[in-house]
Amino acid sequence: MAGGAVRTETRIQREKRERILESALEIFSEYGFRGATIDQIALASDMSKPNLLYYFRSKEDIHATLLTRLLDMWLAPLREIRAGGEPLEELRGYIARKLEMARDFPRESRLFANEILQGAPRIKPMLEGELRHLVHDKAALIQSWIDNGELAKTDPFHLIFSIWATTQHYADFDVQVQAVLGPEQSGKRRFEAAEDFLEHLFLRSLRP
Amino acid sequence: MAGGAVRTETRIQREKRERILESALEIFSEYGFRGATIDQIALASDMSKPNLLYYFRSKEDIHATLLTRLLDMWLAPLREIRAGGEPLEELRGYIARKLEMARDFPRESRLFANEILQGAPRIKPMLEGELRHLVHDKAALIQSWIDNGELAKTDPFHLIFSIWATTQHYADFDVQVQAVLGPEQSGKRRFEAAEDFLEHLFLRSLRP
DNA sequence: GATAGATTTTTCCAAATAGTCAAAAAATTA
């Protein structure tokens, strides 16, 4: 049946693959690609290793699937910056959305951070293609706002980098943040304080 | 000879241990602790694995030695903030020093980032002790400047976090920064632009 | 309830990897 119909996924397949990806996200984000083992993921998924390998051909395969899914989600907040909006409000919204992602999806943030930190062996092409393109696009938009006098003069690229850095820091370096602030301060409180701080920081420097 | 004299390190020991640490920094910072192998480090140090293990008892031991050495260096810029100095100038200097470290010691930055990202299994005590203490100390100093009206109202802790995040980003996420900016922009140029940007960003928001 | 197809388990394997040990070689000291 060469080139024949691709059998549609059964319910069990969908569910198990989902379960595996969920566990894998947990494990990969905590230990990195090499630090994670298939056995760990299988255990966390409540299935045997060979069984897991029935749903994914390899460890690579699981990892690649996670990264691919992640990327769209990861870039969404940036995409949402609208040319038609009020510049300061658009950027405030962007910062808030990025910080929400760090708060609600810290494992995804760490998965991504692990990948980049190790030289992005698996997503370099995407960084140099899609990401680069999107950032240039939005940087041009920000530049146009600056040229219009709606924003203070600044470097749009480094502005974007510093928004990435500061927001993701709360997910990626969470242990450190908690160690410094002490465990008594709740996660919610930490993120509220972070949001207040970041809005002030960026908006003060962006107001024309 | 229980409790006897600790033989002083020979020249060869000093040199070889140094060579191993240098290679290990290279490898660990690129692949993380689990991703790195003793064989890789031995190869990079130009010696056999058993020979390397003659100088360090284990992989752990090498890694621990690197981290311990790193920590002092890592906190130095923060320590240098002086109560007697001019607040804005002290903070400008701090940002500049941190950015220089990201530029001149990216491998150290990545080693540290790898460790934190994986939950700081080996340096958590130090984060909760020495680091926490130092940060609280400097945060109090910054707060006193704010109370004196020498700085704008802001959260000193999140200020420090965001300085860490933005400066280290240029070391830890270098692949991504380069992918976005393109390879034509030299490292030097990138860091100059970053410094300009960060000074504006922080100083505008800190001026009373 | 027989059968084809999907799923799961049991058993296995080969490569990678951290680390050991004893003997050889080199360097240092007496």
Added chain:
DNA sequence: TAATTTTTTGACTATTTGGAAAAATCTATC
């Protein structure tokens, strides 16, 4: 230079790990 100590090597081991193969079991459908 002989004795002693330090350094290096080669051969080896035990364990972990990613993955394969095939048999066994389950499930949906006729």
